[in-house]
Structures are given as C-alpha cells and as structure tokens.
Amino acid sequence: MTIGVRRRMGVEERRQQLIGVALELFSRRSPDEVSIDEIASAAGISRPLVYHYFPGKLSLYEAALQRASDDLAARFVEPHEGPLGARLLRVMRRYFDFVDEHGPGFSALMRGGPAVGSSTTNALVDSVRQAAYVQILSHLGVTDPPARLELVVRSWISLAESTALIWLDGRRIPREELEPQLVNDFAALAAVSAAYDEEMAALLRRIVKDEPADGPFASLAGRLIALAS
Amino acid sequence: MTIGVRRRMGVEERRQQLIGVALELFSRRSPDEVSIDEIASAAGISRPLVYHYFPGKLSLYEAALQRASDDLAARFVEPHEGPLGARLLRVMRRYFDFVDEHGPGFSALMRGGPAVGSSTTNALVDSVRQAAYVQILSHLGVTDPPARLELVVRSWISLAESTALIWLDGRRIPREELEPQLVNDFAALAAVSAAYDEEMAALLRRIVKDEPADGPFASLAGRLIALAS
Known part of the structure; x- marks a missing residue:
C-alpha cells in the first residue's frame, strides 16, 4: 500500500466538483450532446464513480441547473438605491x-x-421567474400588486427571456443595445397598461417622477415624442 | 351473422374521430389527467381498439396537437385589407x-x-410561432426583415403567449381589454426599437401613416402623450 499524493475528496466536495464540471459542459454545448463519459473524463474520475454520486445524467443535470438557477437569481438582487431605470x-x-x-x-x-x-426542471425555471418577479415588485415598492401590474411584470420577464434567446441565435444585435432596450420595453408595456387604467397610471407617474432626464425611462419618452412628431 | 345497424367507420375516419374526442378532452383538462380508458369511453369504443389506431397516448396527443396547431395557424390568416391595427x-x-x-x-x-x-410537440409549437411570424411580416409588407424587426415580431409573439397564459390563470383581466392591449404592445415594442434605430423608425412611420385616428395604433400615441403631460 502506498499513500496517495492526491488528497481524497469528501462526498459533498466530490458532488460539488462534479456539478461544476457538468455545468461547465452543459453551458458550452447542448446538454443532449454531453455524455457521462465526458463528464467523468473532465472530472478526472471513472464513469462508475460518477454514478456513485449521481444515479443518472438527469439527476446531475438537475443539480447543475439548481446551481445555475441560484446563480441567476442572485444576480437579480440589486441595492434599493438610485433611479429605478439605472437599477x-x-x-x-x-x-x-x-x-x-x-x-x-x-x-x-x-x-x-x-x-x-x-x-x-420546470420548478427550477419557475422559481427563477418568481425570484425576478419578487425583486421587481420590491423595487417598485409594491407588496400587493393589482392584476394589471402583475401582468406587466410577468409578461415582461417572458419578453426578456425571448429577447435573450433570439440574441443567442446569431447575436445579430449587440447586447449593449438590447440591455437598455429591455428597460425601455418595461416602461413601454407599463405605459400601455397605464394608458387604459388609472391605477397603473398613478403607479407609473410615481415611478417616473424620480427618474433623471438622461435615464433610460425619461430618455425614451423624449425619443418617442420626437418619433411621433 | 347479422348486419350491424351502425355503419363501420373506415380507418382514417376512425382516426379523425379519436383525434377529435382526444382534443376535446385534452382541451378541458390537463392532458396528464386524461387516460386512454376515458378517450375510449368517450369515443364509444374499447381500449384495445384505441391502441389499434394509435400505439400510445403520446401519439394520440401529438395528433391532437397537430390538429389544434393547424386550427390556430389558420386563425392567423387575415385579409390584407384596411388598417393594420384593426387587422x-x-x-x-x-x-x-x-x-x-x-x-x-x-x-x-x-x-x-x-x-x-x-x-x-416542440416542432409543432415552433411551427405555430413561425406561422404567426410569417403572417405578420406579410401584413407589414416586408420580405427580408432586418434583425431588429425580427426581434420585435418574435418577442411580441412570445409576449402574446405569456399574456394568454397569465389570463388563463384566474382570468382577472377581461380578454376584451387584453386583445387591444396586445395590439398596442406591438406598437410600443416597435416604437422602442424605432427610438434607437433609423431603419425601424422609417418602417414604423410607413405603418402608422395609414392608421386611422381612432385605431388602436394612433389612439395609443394620443393616450401616451396625455399620460406624459
């Protein structure tokens, strides 16, 4: 018997390493195309040992998706400081x-x-959407949203998803353009709702009141007025 | 041997009947909750006979979805007459x-x-989205859409889907309000894009030029200006 030069990993440490390796591979290519053999090889362990920690590819995929979901939800957290558009x-x-x-x-x-x-996986995707929804309401200072505000926020979250997917398919529009555009889309969808509903109009006035003239909310209004004339 | 009073259905006729019965059941409750037994019973035939026409519930589900997809795509077809907003x-x-x-x-x-x-099923959902996309481009009179127009149209289609899903979840906002709101959302998303891109601005001006003052496009502009002042 020899004493190994490589330290043995504990169970949880090994699981976390495998999740990281798998997430890296699942991020670079469609998960369909990533095999357990490849994950084992990238982690420097045998295929049977991968199955020791995860009963199958689906459970490893779900664990990787859980980590990615936590990561994304954490990126939604933004200090409650400064103009809303900039946040x-x-x-x-x-x-x-x-x-x-x-x-x-x-x-x-x-x-x-x-x-x-x-x-x-469906529950994880929904939990990320819900995290985004909760964050936006907290920044708007609303705890009991009317149905029309819930619709604007949730449907805008879905718009942000589809915009990101379309961007990934060829990247024909620079993301630096799409980021402020989505902020403006939020304002525009809220404005359409406010155009037909007094409660939404009051909410929108309160939001826009503190926005600086060069922020994404106010500058859109100016550009739209210029466009209409 | 007796001569049956009920006429025997041909294979294709029976398949179409089963698809109709299944679609009706899949439309009223989540397809998860609908059993082959129930479909057989609603069609007035035995469970083994259902399997004679469809090897399993998935193939029957896919056939029902195909019919529903064709139905929905056909509803997108609209004569090229009159103002765009009204169409x-x-x-x-x-x-x-x-x-x-x-x-x-x-x-x-x-x-x-x-x-x-x-x-x-993924291909069917995508084919319906594509049918909607093609119809909208044809009404806009555009054959070779710039990337920003493609983004506006495709992301709006996804907005229409999420708006419909949110509506179904409780129906807290009347659909009569959501239908014109989605038309306005289209105009608003196009306007945001036009605010930052000259090609989109020219396209939008051409679209809005022939819209009547009381149509959903023009009335939105008036309402937004009133909101901003």
Whole structure:
C-alpha cells in the first residue's frame, strides 16, 4: 500500500466538483450532446464513480441547473438605491452576462431540452421567474400588486427571456443595445397598461417622477415624442 | 351473422374521430389527467381498439396537437385589407377564442406538459410561432426583415403567449381589454426599437401613416402623450 499524493475528496466536495464540471459542459454545448463519459473524463474520475454520486445524467443535470438557477437569481438582487431605470439596467447587464456564459445550455433548456418536462426542471425555471418577479415588485415598492401590474411584470420577464434567446441565435444585435432596450420595453408595456387604467397610471407617474432626464425611462419618452412628431 | 345497424367507420375516419374526442378532452383538462380508458369511453369504443389506431397516448396527443396547431395557424390568416391595427385586433380576438376553447391543454403544453420535450410537440409549437411570424411580416409588407424587426415580431409573439397564459390563470383581466392591449404592445415594442434605430423608425412611420385616428395604433400615441403631460 502506498499513500496517495492526491488528497481524497469528501462526498459533498466530490458532488460539488462534479456539478461544476457538468455545468461547465452543459453551458458550452447542448446538454443532449454531453455524455457521462465526458463528464467523468473532465472530472478526472471513472464513469462508475460518477454514478456513485449521481444515479443518472438527469439527476446531475438537475443539480447543475439548481446551481445555475441560484446563480441567476442572485444576480437579480440589486441595492434599493438610485433611479429605478439605472437599477434595472444593471440587472439586465448581469442577466446577459449569465446568458452569455451559459448560452447553449440556456437555449436548450428554454427551447425544450432533454430534461425539460421533468417536474424538477420546470420548478427550477419557475422559481427563477418568481425570484425576478419578487425583486421587481420590491423595487417598485409594491407588496400587493393589482392584476394589471402583475401582468406587466410577468409578461415582461417572458419578453426578456425571448429577447435573450433570439440574441443567442446569431447575436445579430449587440447586447449593449438590447440591455437598455429591455428597460425601455418595461416602461413601454407599463405605459400601455397605464394608458387604459388609472391605477397603473398613478403607479407609473410615481415611478417616473424620480427618474433623471438622461435615464433610460425619461430618455425614451423624449425619443418617442420626437418619433411621433 | 347479422348486419350491424351502425355503419363501420373506415380507418382514417376512425382516426379523425379519436383525434377529435382526444382534443376535446385534452382541451378541458390537463392532458396528464386524461387516460386512454376515458378517450375510449368517450369515443364509444374499447381500449384495445384505441391502441389499434394509435400505439400510445403520446401519439394520440401529438395528433391532437397537430390538429389544434393547424386550427390556430389558420386563425392567423387575415385579409390584407384596411388598417393594420384593426387587422391585428381581429387576429387577437380569434387567438383568445382559441385559448379560451383549449385553456387547460394550452396551459399544460406551454408550461411544460407531459409530452413537452418530445421533438414532435416542440416542432409543432415552433411551427405555430413561425406561422404567426410569417403572417405578420406579410401584413407589414416586408420580405427580408432586418434583425431588429425580427426581434420585435418574435418577442411580441412570445409576449402574446405569456399574456394568454397569465389570463388563463384566474382570468382577472377581461380578454376584451387584453386583445387591444396586445395590439398596442406591438406598437410600443416597435416604437422602442424605432427610438434607437433609423431603419425601424422609417418602417414604423410607413405603418402608422395609414392608421386611422381612432385605431388602436394612433389612439395609443394620443393616450401616451396625455399620460406624459
């Protein structure tokens, strides 16, 4: 018997290493195309040892998706300081950073990847959407949102997803343009709702009141007026 | 031997009957909850006979989804006559009719139902989105869309999907309000894009030029200006 030069990893440490290796591979190529053999090889362990820690590829995929979901939800957290438009723009930058880092895996998941339809992956995707929703309401200072505000926020979250997916498919528009555009889209969707509903109009006036003239909210209004004339 | 009073159905006729019965059941409750036994009973035939025409529930689900997809795509077709806003509003009405008729099945599919992730169901959902995209471009009179127009149209289609899903979840906002709101959302997203891009601005000016003052496009502009002042 010899004493190994490489320290043995504990169970939890090994699991975390495998999740990291798998997430890296699932982010660079569609998870469909990543094999357990490849994950084992990238982690420097045998295929049977991978199965010792994860019963199958789906459970490893779900663990990787859990880590990615936690990561993304953490990027939504923004200090409650300064103009709202600027806060949302900073979050959009971090969102596109995430999408950029996990492109193929993000596309595969949102377009219907191998493990989509599993109740675990659906619940994780929903939990990230819910985290985004809760953050936005907290920045708007609303605890009991009317149905029209909930619609604007949730449907805008879905717009941000589809915009990111379309961006990934060829990257024909620079993300530096799409980030402020999504902030403006939020303002525009809120304005459409406010155009037909007094409660939304009052909310929007309160939001816009403190926005600086050069911020993404106010500058949009100026540009739209110029466009209309 | 006796001569049956009920005429025997041909193979294709029986298949079409089963698809109709299944679609009806899949539309009223989540397809997860509908059994082959129930479909057989509703069609007035035995369970083994269902399997004679469809090897399993997935293939019957896919056939029902194919019929629903064809139905929905046909509702997107609108004569190229009159103002664009009014055309889009008529399509939105037919879209909400469809969503209303197939509520639980539509939700289950779009939120990740039992057969989601099958390449056939994903392809069908994508084909409907593509049909909507092609129709909108034809009404805009654009054959070779710039990337920013493609983004506006495709991301708006996804906004219409999420708006319909949110509507189905409690129906807290009347659909009569959401239909024109989605037409306005389209104009608003196009306007945001036009605010930052000259090609989109020229396109939007051409679209709005022929819109009547009381149409959904022009009335939004007036309401937004009133909101801003």
